[in-house]
Amino acid sequence: MTFHLGVNPTRGPMEKYRVKMPRSLFQKNRPLSKERGEGIHITVWNMDGSEFDATFFATEHPEGGASERLGFVEYVNELPSDKVVGMAVHHDIGNTKEAQEWESVYSAIEDLGGAAIRSVKTKEPYAFVAIKGDSPAIGPSEHHVTRDSGTEEDTLKAIARLKMPDTNGNQITFVVSRSVIISLPFLPLSVVTPTGSPNEARFKVVPFYVEYPTRNVLDDVTSWQPGDQIVVASTDFNWEQAEVKTIVECPECSGHQVRVESEFEYGHFGEVTYGVDERAEVALLTRNIKVEGSVEDSCYGNTDEEDLLCTRLGRDTFGGHIKILRDHKSVHIEGVELYHMGQQAFLGSYPLHFHMCDDVTGMWLRHNSIHGSFSRCVTIHGTDGLEVSDNVCFKHLGHGFFLEDSVEQNNTLHRNLGIGTQFGHLILSDRKPDWCQSDLRKSCGALSTFWLTHGNNIVTDNVAGGSDKFGFMYAFSDVPLGPSFERQQERQTVANFSTRYTRIKEFSGNTAHSNHHTGLNIEGLISHGMYEGDVYIPENGLLQNTPGQYSARDPPTADGQKIETVLERLTFYKNEEADAWVRGGNIVIKQSSFGDSPIGFISAHNAGDSSCDVRDSVFIGQTDNLGQGFVYRNRTGDLSRQALERGANPHLLSVHCRLQPGRLCKRHRVLSGTLVRGQLLLRQILQLVLRRHV
Numbered sequence: 001m002t003f004h005l006g007v008n009p010t011r012g013p014m015e016k017y018r019v020k021m022p023r024s025l026f027q028k029n030r031p032l033s034k035e036r037g038e039g040i041h042i043t044v045w046n047m048d049g050s051e052f053d054a055t056f057f058a059t060e061h062p063e064g065g066a067s068e069r070l071g072f073v074e075y076v077n078e079l080p081s082d083k084v085v086g087m088a089v090h091h092d093i094g095n096t097k098e099a100q101e102w103e104s105v106y107s108a109i110e111d112l113g114g115a116a117i118r119s120v121k122t123k124e125p126y127a128f129v130a131i132k133g134d135s136p137a138i139g140p141s142e143h144h145v146t147r148d149s150g151t152e153e154d155t156l157k158a159i160a161r162l163k164m165p166d167t168n169g170n171q172i173t174f175v176v177s178r179s180v181i182i183s184l185p186f187l188p189l190s191v192v193t194p195t196g197s198p199n200e201a202r203f204k205v206v207p208f209y210v211e212y213p214t215r216n217v218l219d220d221v222t223s224w225q226p227g228d229q230i231v232v233a234s235t236d237f238n239w240e241q242a243e244v245k246t247i248v249e250c251p252e253c254s255g256h257q258v259r260v261e262s263e264f265e266y267g268h269f270g271e272v273t274y275g276v277d278e279r280a281e282v283a284l285l286t287r288n289i290k291v292e293g294s295v296e297d298s299c300y301g302n303t304d305e306e307d308l309l310c311t312r313l314g315r316d317t318f319g320g321h322i323k324i325l326r327d328h329k330s331v332h333i334e335g336v337e338l339y340h341m342g343q344q345a346f347l348g349s350y351p352l353h354f355h356m357c358d359d360v361t362g363m364w365l366r367h368n369s370i371h372g373s374f375s376r377c378v379t380i381h382g383t384d385g386l387e388v389s390d391n392v393c394f395k396h397l398g399h400g401f402f403l404e405d406s407v408e409q410n411n412t413l414h415r416n417l418g419i420g421t422q423f424g425h426l427i428l429s430d431r432k433p434d435w436c437q438s439d440l441r442k443s444c445g446a447l448s449t450f451w452l453t454h455g456n457n458i459v460t461d462n463v464a465g466g467s468d469k470f471g472f473m474y475a476f477s478d479v480p481l482g483p484s485f486e487r488q489q490e491r492q493t494v495a496n497f498s499t500r501y502t503r504i505k506e507f508s509g510n511t512a513h514s515n516h517h518t519g520l521n522i523e524g525l526i527s528h529g530m531y532e533g534d535v536y537i538p539e540n541g542l543l544q545n546t547p548g549q550y551s552a553r554d555p556p557t558a559d560g561q562k563i564e565t566v567l568e569r570l571t572f573y574k575n576e577e578a579d580a581w582v583r584g585g586n587i588v589i590k591q592s593s594f595g596d597s598p599i600g601f602i603s604a605h606n607a608g609d610s611s612c613d614v615r616d617s618v619f620i621g622q623t624d625n626l627g628q629g630f631v632y633r634n635r636t637g638d639l640s641r642q643a644l645e646r647g648a649n650p651h652l653l654s655v656h657c658r659l660q661p662g663r664l665c666k667r668h669r670v671l672s673g674t675l676v677r678g679q680l681l682l683r684q685i686l687q688l689v690l691r692r693h694v
Contacts, residue, residue, distance in 0.1 A: 018392060018417050019219040020270075020279040038091040040072060043203035045084040045174060047131075048167040052083055054203070059105065060092045069105050076108040081133040084162065085112060086176040088201035089126040113140030120144055125158035125178040127201075138164050145180075156180045163211075173206040175263075210263045212248060216270075217282055220255040228286035230258065231371075231394050233419055235269035235280045236627035237574045239466020239514040242394075242419050243268075244285070258282075266628060273623035276595035278513070278573050281463055283392045283417050285369045287337035293319030293374075295340050305345050309425060312435060317344035317374040317397065323353045334366040342375030344397060344425055350376045354383040356483055358491065361385030361410070371395055375424060378416075380408050382484045384493070389414040398424030399451035401462075405484035406453035406477035406526060407494040410505075413459045418449035421467035428541035429475075429526075443527065443541030448473035449515075453481075453526065454494070455502040455552075455565070461509040464519065471512030471519040471575070476500050476550065477526040481539055485528075500525065500549070501556035504565045511571040512579070519572045519597075520580040522550060522587065523604075550584030551610050562610060564588050574627065578602050585610025595620035596627075 039058040046052050057072040059065055079085065087109070109117045113130045120126045124147055130140030143158040159177045166172045178201045215232075224230070226249045234241035243264055250259035268280040296316040301307035309317055319340040324331050333352065341351035351370045354360060364387035370377040377393035380386055381404040393400045393416065400418040403411070424430040429451070433441040447469035450462065453476055464471025476499035480488045488494055512519025525546055527537035532545050553560030563586060570592035572579030578599035580589070592614075594600035600619045603612040 018281060018283040018390065018415070019217040019221060020281055039068065039089075040093055041088045041090055041201050041203075042075070043086045043176075044079060045086070045205060047082055047084065047164075049172045049174075049205040049207075069102070073104045073108045076112070079132050083132050084129065084174050085132050086129040086160070086174060086203050087114070087127070088158075088176050088178040088203070089120055089124075090178070090201055092122045093120065114142055116142055116144040119146075121147070123147065123180050125156050125180045127158040127160040127176040127178045129160045129162045129174050129176045131162070131164075138162060171208040171211070173211045175202070175204050175206055177202045206263050212259055212261060213263060214250060214253060214257050214259045215282075216257055218256070218279075221258060221284075222255040224258060224284055225286075228284060230260070231283050231285055231392070231419060232264070232268050233281040233283075233417075233463075233465040234266070234514045235278055235574065235625060236266070237514060237516075237576050238628070239420060239516070241266040241268075241514075241628065242466060269625040269627075271624065273625055274595065274620045275618040276573055276593040276620055276623055277511070277571050278595070278623065278625045281417055281419075281465055283369075283394070283419075285337065285371055285392065285394065287335050287367075287369050289335065290337040290339065291320060291322070291341065292338075293321075293340035293342075295319055303345075309344055312425060313344065313397070317342075319343060319351075319374045321349040321351060321353065321375075323348065323350075323355050324357060325355055326357045328357075331360070331363045332366075333368060334364070335368065337369045337371075339370075339372050340374065341370065342373045342397070344374050347426060348381075350379040350402075352377070353379040354381060354386055355379075356382035356487060357386075358382070359384045363387070364389065366390055368392070369394075373397065375426060376400060376402050377418070378402065379404060380411055381405060381482075382407060382487055383411070384409045385411065387412045387414070388416060391416045393418040393449070395420035395422070397422050398426055398430040399447065400449040400467075402451045403453045403457070405481040406499050407480045407484045407488060408454055409456040409493065411457045413450070413457065414461055416462045417465060418463065418467070418471075419465040421447060421449040421464075421469075423447050423468055428538060439535045440537065440541060442544050443537050445469060446473055446475065446521075446523075446542055448521070451475075453477065454499055455504040458506045459508075459510060460506060463510070464512040464515065466514040467516065469515070469517045470521045471515045472507075472510065472521070474504070474522040474550070475524055475526050475542065477528050479528040481526070481528055495556075497558070498556040501551060501553040501558065501560060503552040503554070503556075503563055504567065507567045507570075509569045512575060513571075513573045515575045517575070517577045518579070518581050519575040520567075520570070520582075522582045522584055524549065524583065550587070552586045562586050566590065568592065572600070573597065573623070573625070582612055585612065588613045588615060590615040590617060593618040593620070595623050596625060 037056055037058050038060050039056060041056050043054045044052040057068045059068045059072060061068055106118050112132060114128045124145060126144045128142045131138060141160040141162045143160045145156045145158045157177065157179045162174045163171060224247055226247050228247045229244055230247060231242055231244050243266065245260035248259050248261045253259055269278045270280060295318065299310035299315050301310050319342050321341055321343060338351045343349035348355065351373050352365055360383055365378060367390045369392045371394040373396035376398050377396050377400045378388055378391065379402045400421050401413055401416060423432045425435065428436060428440065428444045429446040431444045433445040436444040447467060449464040449467045450472045452459065452474045478497045478500065479485065480494055525543045527539060527541045527543050529539045530537060532543060537543060552563050552565040554563045565586055566588045568590045570589065573595040575597045579594045579597045579601060581602045581604065583604040601614060
């Protein structure tokens with residue numbers, strides 16, 4: 001069988017699907033009202049967009065609420081005509097306490113055009129904007145989001161927009177937005193949240209060039225068309241600052257520009273700063289061929305498994321899937337958009353899946369867009385020689401690019417972009433630790449955009465641009481997993497206990513940023529179904545106490561000669577815990593850059609007489625990419641607003657080595673040519689270099 005899917009005849013097979021921004025994009029507008037009181041917030045504008053007034057009514061107040069409600073009604077009634085009135089409800093307007101006293105408030109808002117105000121409940125976002133007058137030429141805009149709306153997001157957000165020409169004939173847009181976070185974990189001492197996101201109301205006037213911003217990109221994107229969707233990656237710690245936009249007409253745009261249909265909520269950096277390339281990735285999601293799974297609007301539970309998935313994931317996760325089996329003649333899938341694919345309830349149901357195909361040299365997956373996936377993006381299972389290049393993987397459950405059985409070799413992963421890797425439920429390493437039974441929690445939670453289980457593969461120029469845990473993860477099984485165990489009895493391409501000693505063939509040019517834990521993690525062994533002490537660790541759980549970490553040898557056996565595994569030209573920034581964690585030996589990282597993360601490099605070495613080196617690299621404690629400001633709430637509830645980055649002290653980036661008790665730090669080296677910016681880091685590097693002679 002020959003299977004070819006998706007070369008776009010109108011756009012061409014070599015179209016640019018992923019580019020970078022050459023300069024920074026910063027959101028300039030700030031809320032006109034910063035009050036944090038609970039009740040109704042109002043901003044009133046003149047028709048030219050200038051501010052007329054801004055005020056607040058604590059209508060929910062247990063004692064003064066009645067007078068506040070009366071004041072609100074009088075205020076609205078006395079406003080002059082031909083004013084633009086914006087309203088947002090913060091937390092609670094109080095209508096659940098004394099419903100009989102709310103008729104006048106409802107009527108005042110309904111007279112302006114607000115039809116949904118009576119249904120607004122506690123902690124439901126509500127935004128409204130309208131022109132006051134007897135018969136305004138432009139109708140009101142209202143948005144109310146209920147807590148049972150079935151959203152996949154952790155934050156509910158209501159946005160009302162009113163577009164009109166100003167007094168000079170230029171288009172302006174009045175915007176009211178209200179966000180409510182619905183799944184904030186309990187933090188007893190402090191809470192750090194980005195400004196302009198959860199639990200904040202914003203009022204702003206947006207001119208045309210902000211409402212329909214034009215953005216420069218590095219490559220020619222003339223093939224991108226109006227109506228196409230793009231995603232702009234986060235360049236901050238939180239990958240959820242990635243934004244999806246729709247391209248609109250722009251006759252005056254050059255081939256390196258696009259115009260999109262709404263303003264950007266977050267800043268997206270676009271510069272190489274102190275030698276660290278922190279330019280935002282911009283990727284096209286739309287393709288001319290689209291494969292879409294049919295899903296239900298709400299979650300359902302016909303089985304115990306479905307009930308559990310509904311509880312933990314909150315949505316239907318039964319999408320479509322494409323599986324390639326052995327003995328086909330040729331498969332090439334190129335330029336295809338896959339949406340709502342994959343299935344969480346069943347192993348082996350992924351958007352694109354080569355399943356036990358043996359050698360497929362000459363076949364490829366190129367220039368595809370996979371988004372809104374319910375289970376991974378690309379799975380290479382018991383398959384060698386596959387090319388996976390220039391694919392976009394955005395918002396998916398479980399590992400993104402997945403080498404499944406620790407036997408997959410000679411595959412090429414090149415120029416792929418992964419953003420929005422979220423915890424799934426299929427295998428232990430996909431799951432949140434809290435979703436595993438208590439004695440297995442340490443074996444769970446290794447979620448990664450790129451899950452790499454054999455070193456003999458080429459991994460180049462990929463971007464892990466945001467995961468709920470790791471960007472890139474190398475972990476190995478001593479014995480082939482799943483059906484590959486039996487298949488290897490015949491193929492004999494992977495010997496038992498060889499993967500931990502196999503040199504990583506090529507890992508270069510890759511970037512990891514905006515990951516909630518670590519950008520690159522080289523750590524430990526995968527269980528093939530075995531006991532650690534009295535605890536049975538099922539397949540694909542991580543082992544915690546079994547001896548033996550990664551250490552490249554030739555041949556790949558315990559008695560082989562030590563050889564170096566070289567990882568080069570890597571870029572790390574804005575990873576919440578650390579840029580890179582390496583547990584193993586004979587690993588060299590060179591010509592790489594580490595920036596803007598609390599910890600740059602951790603070597604947790606315990607591989608005998610081997611070493612881990614960093615050479616000719618750049619470590620920057622803080623670059624010009626300051627990111628989104630943060631609001632810090634201490635234990636007393638006091639607030640301070642500042643550009644505070646995550647981490648204990650983000651300005652003092654550090655290199656760590658972790659040792660077993662009584663061992664010196666002599667086998668972890670930061671060598672000549674390494675540029676350092678940050679006082680604490682410099683001191684620690686000097687200590688490491690001095691100690692290497694001990």
